[in-house]
Amino acid sequence: MTRTMYEKIWDANLVHEPEAGSPLLFVDRHLMHEVTSPQAFEGLRLQNRKVRNVHSILGTIDHCVPTKDRFNIVDVIAKKQVETMTANCEENEINLYGMDSNQNGVIHIVVPEHGFVHPGMVVCCGDSHTATHGAFGALAFGIGTSEVEHVMATQTLQQKKAKTMLVKVEGKLPAFSTAKDIALAIIAKTGTAGGTGYVMEFAGNTITDLTMEGRMTLCNMAIEAGARAGLVAPDQVTFDYLEGKEFAPKGDHWPVAVEYWKSLRSDEGAEFDAVIELKAEDIAPQVSWGTSPEQVISVTGLVPSPSDFTNDVKSQACASALKYMALDAGQKITDIHIDVVFIGSCTNGRIEDFRAAAELLKGKKVADGVQAFAVPGSFPVKVQAEKEGLDKIFIDAGWEWRDPGCSMCLAMNGDELKDGQRSASTSNRNFEGRQGKGGRTHLVSPAMAAAASVAGHFVDIRDWK
């Protein structure tokens, strides 16, 4: 019988399927950060339970970390959260890239840098953007804190089998369109609930042409389509990326592992519960205009009107988004002026993202009244960028070059929009207040963000000088 990649991973990780009750799925890797774990450790302590497989866990501190003067956490509650994470990891001998580690950064950036996730694994974390690691052909998804506790105590999760959706993208991407634009175009097509109950497998030659970093950006946003997880079949690009990394299989194990990983791809003719197809040629640089990632349009488009939607719910959502975003129906996307530009996050905080932005910033200056800041996803990204001189390009253009952290993706660390401010942001969510109460977020790729910082408004980078 033919099986999809999801089904193969499910079968390989199924511990037990009792007649009554829930199937138990084995968790190979458990990722952790300071915001969603303290209550789980507390739960273990209260029940006198132990962490079952310490080696399966890798932790970092990222959400509450200041990107300027990083050790000076002013918010006392945030400070306590950071201290609690450090203490919990010490007590349980968990591998933590903490505040003083030169490997510290955003969890979903740090984990791939160390080769901690491999194809075929089940990976979880108390964080919805765990979907990122689907780029390796691992089944990776976010869980709540009760489940974090469950995984620590049992190394398993009670799981129901998901449905499968094949998302096929074929063709050559237009110049300046990126994995981020593919992700946004897919969400525009499926809606934010279109993937609910599904695991998406991204396939087609546009996807296999992406670098590992591009695949990570794409899978990262599978959750914004409502999908439990996103997957890309492992191939030579994946193996080349992993080889030699700290936690990658070594010596005699390497060829055995690669052989296994190659067997994971969906069988020819395997059936999916749903299939959607996109043509890469149709994917221009995207800009979100509303308060949900599905409210997105190409840069050449106009802000839609509630009457453009035949569905009542979507029409009502459009009206409410226009009000919150202070936009007029019919307004050109390129006429939207911005106050703040943010490049960073687990979606677009990797070295290729900073290279793409720097390419557009060379010899340019940030527009008057625009504040722009770059937040590398990790210290290794920051160090690499500085080695390549990218920091100088950003700084010369009038950008701030900061230390790593989640920063203004969710604005827990003090980096935030003020009421009414508008941002061009490379992060993943444009929800009301996500980047600060009253803040208005437009999601874009790093190159689009860079160009907007110079022009002061969105521009079509394909014909921008």
Next chain:
Amino acid sequence: MQPYIKHTSIAALMDRSNVDTDQIIPKNFMKKVERTGFGINLFHNWRFLADNVTPNPEFELNKPAFQGAKILVAGENFGCGSSREHAPWAIADYGFNTIISTSFADIFFSNCFKNSILPIVVTDEQLAALMAEISGNEGVEFTVDLEAQKVTTPGGLSISFEVDAFRKESLLEGLDDIAWTLKHEKEISAYEVEHKKRLPWLWPSA
């Protein structure tokens, strides 16, 4: 966990779709290391005016008729976005134990069951009927019977709903998930032995 008991309670109406977890509990309230006390921050940015203290009179849950509600009736794709369990913690702490919608985001849906909250999925027509009954009679009380898998209303609606058998049992009895899983310790250990043989590079070398 608290067992979920049949109840008749006020149903509050939230006629919005895609209510995301950033609205349910904004991130600035997620810095605590405890599970309790999030109810006062539920829907903070909608619930309070700019001074962060004065209740916003335009926000639906601030209506006097909805005070003390245990049932929340809301639009599609409720709970989308972040995996934060702080969202169901805040909902439960505020006093809700039931949410009725046409769809829920996956992670939020499963987080509810860990916190004695019953998320009920109904059809578009059923949701519209429930919403209409609340709009016409704010403060109306619905009855939710998990055992019978039924929501009934004074207006005469009687809606049957689906719920996974295991989750139903867990809610009704207030089961501890981890204790249930650990009953399968033998199977987990056996799996680990096989896993070590198959993927030895994932285990610390002895």
